[in-house]
Amino acid sequence: MKVPAIISSAVVGAALLLTSLLLVPGAQAHHSNSAFYVTKVITIKGVVKEFKWTNPHVWVILTVDDGKGNKVDWKAEGRPPGILARAGWTPKILQPGDVVTIDLSPAKDDSASGLIARVTKADGTILANAPPPTE
Numbered sequence: 001m002k003v004p005a006i007i008s009s010a011v012v013g014a015a016l017l018l019t020s021l022l023l024v025p026g027a028q029a030h031h032s033n034s035a036f037y038v039t040k041v042i043t044i045k046g047v048v049k050e051f052k053w054t055n056p057h058v059w060v061i062l063t064v065d066d067g068k069g070n071k072v073d074w075k076a077e078g079r080p081p082g083i084l085a086r087a088g089w090t091p092k093i094l095q096p097g098d099v100v101t102i103d104l105s106p107a108k109d110d111s112a113s114g115l116i117a118r119v120t121k122a123d124g125t126i127l128a129n130a131p132p133p134t135e
Helices: 003-023 081-086
Strands: 042-052 059-065 071-077 099-106 113-121 126-128
Touching: 042 071, 059 099, 071 099
Parallel strands: 071 113
Antiparallel strands: 042 059, 042 099, 059 071, 099 113, 113 126
16 A cells, blocks of 8 residues: 555545535524523514514514503514425515514513414414424
């Protein structure tokens, strides 16, 4: 066995590994639901300011009256678009100006944010956070 051949193979292997690490983006880390009180659900009602149909989670930004005459923007985090699409959601299902009610698990840091349990549109349409079970 020739030493230069072993060294050449090692160099080529290292170069290929380095190239693959530089060219292939890493997987995005996923967070848990630990930032939310998942055993508690509150209800907020307001006007959709923005609906973001993005991975890894959709977002509904909702302007809510705080009961003191002030408007507060709530950030409601939904599930991934692929799951919500199977539950009947679409990228255009919520539009700025829509009045909705959102049941959500509030954030533990007391910020105006939460994890969506369901969204109810003004016409009574319920947008669940998961597709119906299959038989």
